[in-house]
Amino acid sequence: QQQVKQSPQSLIVQKGGISIINCAYENTAFDYFPWYQQFPGKGPALLIAIRPDVSEKKEGRFTISFNKSAKQFSLHIMDSQPGDSATYFCAASRSSTLGRLYFGRGTQLTVWP
Amino acid sequence: GAGVSQSPSNKVTEKGKDVELRCDPISGHTALYWYRQSLGQGLEFLIYFQGNSAPDKSGLPSDRFSAERTGGSVSTLTIQRTQQEDSAVYLCASSLKSGAGNTEAFFGQGTRLTVV
Numbered sequence: 001q002q003q004v005k006q007s008p009q010s011l012i013v014q015k016g017g018i019s020i021i022n023c024a025y026e027n028t029a030f031d032y033f034p035w036y037q038q039f040p041g042k043g044p045a046l047l048i049a050i051r052p053d054v055s056e057k058k059e060g061r062f063t064i065s066f067n068k069s070a071k072q073f074s075l076h077i078m079d080s081q082p083g084d085s086a087t088y089f090c091a092a093s094r095s096s097t098l099g100r101l102y103f104g105r106g107t108q109l110t111v112w113p
Numbered sequence: 114g115a116g117v118s119q120s121p122s123n124k125v126t127e128k129g130k131d132v133e134l135r136c137d138p139i140s141g142h143t144a145l146y147w148y149r150q151s152l153g154q155g156l157e158f159l160i161y162f163q164g165n166s167a168p169d170k171s172g173l174p175s176d177r178f179s180a181e182r183t184g185g186s187v188s189t190l191t192i193q194r195t196q197q198e199d200s201a202v203y204l205c206a207s208s209l210k211s212g213a214g215n216t217e218a219f220f221g222q223g224t225r226l227t228v229v
Binding site: 034036041042043044045046049089100101102103104105106108 | 117148153156158161163204206217222223
């Protein structure tokens, strides 16, 4: 069973536009929600993360919106740039000593110049 | 080193041979993960080590796959009797667990395994 469901699978956005990627989870014990960015030939790298005590976190052009009641969270990329073209993964985990990261299937973002 | 180090970066092996993939996590990180990523696909969880706890092996696809972590540091993923469907990039990640909860997982560059 997929613990974290991510959509869309692929996304094409024009330069300057807003990219939105959505994720949903089932386990209410999850309390850490990171987003990872992966460029071809590289390992994923942490982009931004949120905990459920806040509904939004912003870092530069990247914003996570979190809806605890709906068990959903999303990544918004404002003023999308060609350099943002990459694969994005959402993830979730519990803050227990045994909690591991569960990843979504990824979204391949292409930003056209 | 400053980051997660994986070796070799590339490995070509003949079908039926055994391979060992190595991961050196960031010093002091108690959690270590192995993932598999096929071309253009997502991250397939394989195994998770956390401190001295029994590893979560629920993602290992068959009994040909095994992993160990010696002394809470270096980890080796072993694939026995490799098959062509084992061809993929194998990614290792480590993170520091603390009382405050999870922290960032750092990924290595991966080992690209090709079974011919």
